[in-house]
């Protein structure tokens with residue numbers, strides 16, 4: 001069966017009151033309001049502002065601490081013709097901040113800027129640089145940096161300089177003694193929004209200068225603000241949402257010659273509109289490439305360029321630098337993956353701590369985020385510096401606070417900083433293994449569920465709630481990105497119609513929703529077994545709702561994130577397929593001695609769990625979903641912190657153990673595991689018969705089927721007659737004398753399999769019952785007792 005690959009985490013708000021909200025004359029659907037409420041935007045007023053962002057909703061910049069002081073300093077400087085130096089940072093946020101402030105202040109003041117070199121100068125204010133430049137300025141304004149430059153600013157103050165810090169990094173306990181510190185994350189800040197980027201803070205300073213009377217055309221620079229904000233991975237809510245929304249619109253028709261050329265060279269000019277994705281993955285990396293590999297000043301000259309020829313030259317160089325960076329990045333990721341897959345001990349760890357002599361310090365962060373994304377494990381990637389010191393960068397998963405974990409290792413770390421999701425650090429190489437050990441010990445204390453990939457679901461929808469208008473209104477929530485992801489919906493019980501594969505190697509697949517309205521359901525990353533996919537009948541899906549225009553006709557499309565077959569049908573399908581495997585094996589079945597398994601034997605063993613009876617499979621699937629199911633085995637797996645994955649997700653992630661209810665499919669995976677654990681007698685005997693060389697033990701969870709009996713009697717006749725008459729038989733067929741639904745299904749499928757083995761008919765299982773495709777003519781009397789199915793039953797009979 002197709003089983004969900006991720007945990008489905010449902011956000012559902014209680015006490016829902018609908019609001020009457022109109023935007024451009026359209027009444028906003030309750031589903032959209034629910035999505036926003038689930039995301040913590042609850043007041044009617046805030047919802048309206050969110051759905052209809054406007055420049056006028058930007059906060060008053062004078063709410064920022066010290067901003068008045070900063071404004072006074074600038075006005076005074078204009079009066080006395082003081083010289084200003086803007087000190088920035090080499091990343092995209094730093095460069096856009098520097099450009100924004102520089103190009104505006106230079107209209108009023110003799111202004112220069114300095115962007116440190118990532119490798120020569122390092123991050124932040126650098127004392128040597130300041131000493132070298134100290135005769136060239138009277139006022140220093142930092143952008144995207146400065147909040148922890150205590151010593152450097154003290155030096156400047158001793159030299160009689162005026163210092164304004166604008167920054168958005170988390171302040172430490174002690175603040176520098178600057179003349180003004182503008183940072184919405186200051187502990188004493190009363191500013192309504194914390195998550196501005198460096199460029200956002202610089203923008204607020206200009207905003208205040210404009211309100212104080214300087215002639216500054218702010219709206220012309222929103223594209224710059226949007227780039228820095230999105231590239232610096234700031235959440236696209238509140239003011240950032242306004243910057244992103246209007247900035248991206250402006251960017252499409254930008255008047256900045258450099259950006260225009262960069263967009264052209266990067267192949268974005270033909271796009272109808274630019275999205276945060278284009279900044280995060282195309283424009284941002286190109287601007288960043290300069291700083292990562294060579295010098296960020298190249299990016300700055302692009303933004304400042306006023307010649308088309310020169311701008312194009314720089315854009316091409318940045319594009320080239322980006323290509324180089326991509327190559328280095330891909331090589332690093334491949335090498336890291338190789339370390340993981342070649343070393344099974346690492347694969348079993350909760351946190352991957354990896355290092356290499358050859359990795360480039362500029363890309364370990366990106367490589368770490370790719371590794372974390374792929375394996376759903378926090379990861380730290382280190383590279384060696386000259387002095388036997390390892391420098392690294394790490395990323396985490398939801399629910400595991402990387403910064404807190406590193407705090408617990410602080411005595412062996414040289415330096416570390418960051419937050420919940422990402423961190424940078426350095427360590428003496430002798431302590432590397434110890435760090436790995438401590439971090440993994442910490443991770444072991446977390447509930448194993450957080451290490452299972454999850455998808456957050458905004459809302460459960462039924463098909464009849466979905467129409468063109470609802471899908472159009474989903475687009476009102478754009479721009480999507482960090483902090484404001486595209487909403488995901490769970491739609492249950494979709495009937496699969498006209499399933500087909502697309503693309504090379506069946507990379508994509510598509511089907512229609514068969515219930516009334518026919519929507520396209522599309523999956524762009526097929527990670528499933530193809531024979532399982534084509535037999536899907538009814539599914540639950542997690543998806544995004546999209547509108548597709550093709551030849552000016554509109555098609556609504558559900559873009560799949562995860563899919564799960566109707567579980568009870570999936571379980572029946574697996575049982576039916578296992579009986580097919582029995583048939584294919586023929587009559588050469590042997591009965592094997594039972595070898596019982598002790599849970600302690602599973603410790604440190606990589607196991608394949610398998611089961612035959614539907615109630616056991618169902619229990620296991622519930623356990624995989626994270627539901628409470630009581631038994632010794634699950635309790636043991638919980639306590640061990642082990643993560644089990646369903647065999648249908650094998651192509652995507654790598655966990656400790658596998659649950660494989662399709663016994664024929666164990667063949668392809670058993671090499672990678674130490675042990676097969678059968679959870680009932682039939683699966684034990686079947687595995688033993690199929691894979692003689694494998695180590696198989698039984699941990700019998702079955703209590704139901706102790707007295708199960710299969711006889712060639714009236715029941716068999718009933719089934720046959722009903723099938724002849726109706727060509728269909730339901731799973732709760734009363735002609736089978738079992739009150740327990742599981743037993744009834746098992747018996748029905750046993751009988752059906754015997755019919756098939758003797759070539760009486762050909763059938764198909766559906767979610768409601770068994771359908772006959774064809775009856776065959778009988779030439780002689782059949783003896784069902786001579787079937788391998790019957791023989792198999794004799795073998796699995798208890799006692």
Ligand SMILES: [Mn+2]
Pocket residue numbers: 093094144168197198232
């Ligand atoms: Mn920044």
